[in-house]
Amino acid sequence: MQAAPAGPLPLSADAPFARLWLGFLTGRVMVALALLVLQGAGQLINQAAAPSVLAVCVAYLVATVVLRVLSRKAPPSPSAGPQWLPSIGVDLAAITALQLLHAGTMNYTPLFGLPILIAAVMGTLTLALGTTAAVTLLLLGWAWWVGQYSTGDEGQRYLQSALTGTGYFIVSYLVHQLATRLAREQEVAQQSQIAARVQTQVSALVIQNLTDGVLVVDETDVVRIANPAGLQLLGGVALTELPFALTSTAPWHPLVILARRTFRHEQPQTADVDLLREGQSPTGLHVRTWLTSTRNAALQTHSERLCVMFLHDLREMEARLRTEKLAAMGRMSAAVAHEIRNPLAAIVQANALLEEDLHEPAQKRLAHMVQQNADRLARIAEEVLDIARVQHQISHAPASTVVLDETVAQIWNDWQAQDPARRRAVVSLDTGATQVEFDAEHLRRVLVNLLDNALRYMGPEPDSLSVTTRNTPAGQVSLQVWSDGAPMDKSVERHLFEPFFSSESRSSGLGLYICRELCQRHGASISYQRLNRPTTRGDIGGNAFTVGFRRTTRPADNATLFDTIVV
Incomplete structure (x- = not known):
């Protein structure tokens, strides 16, 4: 059961509190109906007409039924005010009228307990005590009224009214305190239930x-x-x-x-x-x-x-540990490469000065070998340092545009020319002269990296690899590289675009990471899906990497290239 606290309650009361209010309204209707039946039966038995009393009973029944039908599910505000007149006010007026108009020995004083209970349970302490005070004054007024028209001990009548009023005050206060405590416990229970429900939902979401x-x-x-x-x-x-x-x-x-x-x-x-x-x-x-x-x-x-x-x-777990090791090795390699560059530059310069004084072919060949290997070490050091500088270089690269199909066709031809017998694919370029915001050299690095990865895992069939460009009706331009390789392990798929993560022990795990960084620089996106494609062998599942471009209408221009990032 929900009772009213000491402060005002919102109209959106909970279901138990609303049911209690409707229960009180129903009880008033039943009391009114019982009074009407008793008055009617009494007049039939005693053959004494009391039309005024019967009219009060009928009016009281009508008022209670109307309030029960028209009342909202939520009770009125618990604070004292005119909103209680249709319920508590009508009860006090009806009981007082019955007490005054009834000519027999019938005593309606106990009925005052109904409005007092309503005020104590549904209202504030002020409303409860105010209602009880009004009932006490009515009882004292009734004692005075009886004394004017009858003989007897007036002091005893006043004492009886005072005792009854005092009992009503005690009952009103205790009922209100009990209702307030029950309301507080109900509120705590509801809060605990809400917290438990939220905790259950959060736990289920986390587990899922x-x-x-x-x-x-x-x-x-x-x-x-x-x-x-x-x-x-x-x-x-x-x-x-x-x-x-x-x-x-x-x-x-x-x-x-x-x-x-x-x-x-x-x-x-x-x-x-x-x-x-x-x-x-x-x-x-x-x-x-x-x-x-x-x-x-x-x-x-x-x-x-x-x-x-x-x-x-x-x-x-093993892949995660390996990724952490590769990341640590990458940081160490960058530090080592930085320290190698200075002595390596001195070696190259000294070798160049020495070569000027050499005349014998054998000695020149040795100097040339020193130069070649020094250049190779310098390139390796620059490649490692390029990874450390990739974020700075990408963020400072100028914006440019390219014709997608033309650029993809040129990159494909250059890549295929290195091994025509093995590098075969179905190339479908369908974007025409559509331009996208991307640097041509950056696009080359992204596409070559995706092609190299596909070549490593695809089958021997001529249609095991496909390169596709597409322009959707919504204006989304994309480039997709698909190969019929085996499905990726879920543990590998989750970390595809993270740095220093690779499913192969000899791979640095930087290729797809740099592809993602380059795409993000130009407002593009790169994603992986497992897709089926129609081939001469039927629908075949494969690994698809899709680059979604940001379309542009600006004319293509030559972009300034930043330092090479080797993937």
Whole structure:
């Protein structure tokens, strides 16, 4: 039950408070109906006509029914005011009129308890005490009225009215305090319920979007809750019907053993397990488990023990460690390259001066070898330093425009000419003379990098590689490089465009990172999708890298190139 607090309540009261208000209104209707029935029966039995009393009962019934029908679900403001006249005011007036007009021994004084209860429960303390004071004054006035037209002990009548009023004051105060406490507890309960609901939603959202798998297993080896990552690690098949038993599939047996060990020892467990599937490579998992409660705590709280399992893909963990190592090596390499440049410049200069005094062919060949290797070391040092300067260089590169199809065709021809027998593709250029905002040399680096990556993984068929440009009706211009290579591992796909991340041990992992930086410099985007494309062999799935350009209508011009970034 919800009661009114000491302060004003908004009209949007909660459901229990609204039901209590409607209950009071219904009770008033029932009281009015009972009064009318009793008055009618009394007049029929006693054969004494009292039309004024009957009229008051009828009027009171009509007023209560009208208020019950027209009243909103929310009660009036609890503060004292005219909004209480249709309810408390009508009650006081009707009961007083019945008490004055009734000629028999019937006493209507107990009915004053109804408006007092309404004021104490639904209103403020001021309204409750004010209503009680009005009832007390009416009782004292009734005692004076009776004394004017009858004989008897007036002091006793006044004392009776005073005692009744005092009792009403005590009841009014206690009921209001009880209602206020119940309202406060109801408010705290509602806040706790809202907080629990929000916490549940947040927990569910976090679990759903965790990259690590989460399983909640009970003592019968049944999975109650599982997030998408956990289902993926269990076998890559979406198990939509929860719960399901871990014992239903043989490869999950190591997880069953670990869950049972957790329940038995009542301690967190950590282990590396392999899920062995027939015809597939083993899936290595790092598993950590926790119990929601111990056996004794579960018995005391009458709750259920659950085992929460966190599944981490060992391949991704190893790739993350390798990425951190490569990043550290990259920083160290940049520092080493910076220190090499100065002595290397001295060697080149000294070799050039020495070569001027050499005349024998053998000595000239040796000097030439020194020059070639020194130049090679200088290029390597510059390449490493270029990576450290890539952000500065890209941010200071001037804006320029290119005709997309013409530029892509030139880059493709240059790249294919290096190995025509192997570098074959289906080239479809459909943007015509559309210009895009991009530097020509930057576009060359992006496209060559994507082509080199595709060449490394594509099949031997003539249509294993495709280069496509497209202009959508919405004006979106894009370049796509597609190859029929094998699907990427999810742990690799998530980190494709991060620096120093690669699925190959001999790769620096900088190519796609620089492609992304170059695209962002020119307001373009680059993304990866696994797409099916029609080929002569049918629809074949492959890896597609798509560059979305920002279209421009400016004339193409020659851009100033910044220092070379070797990818």
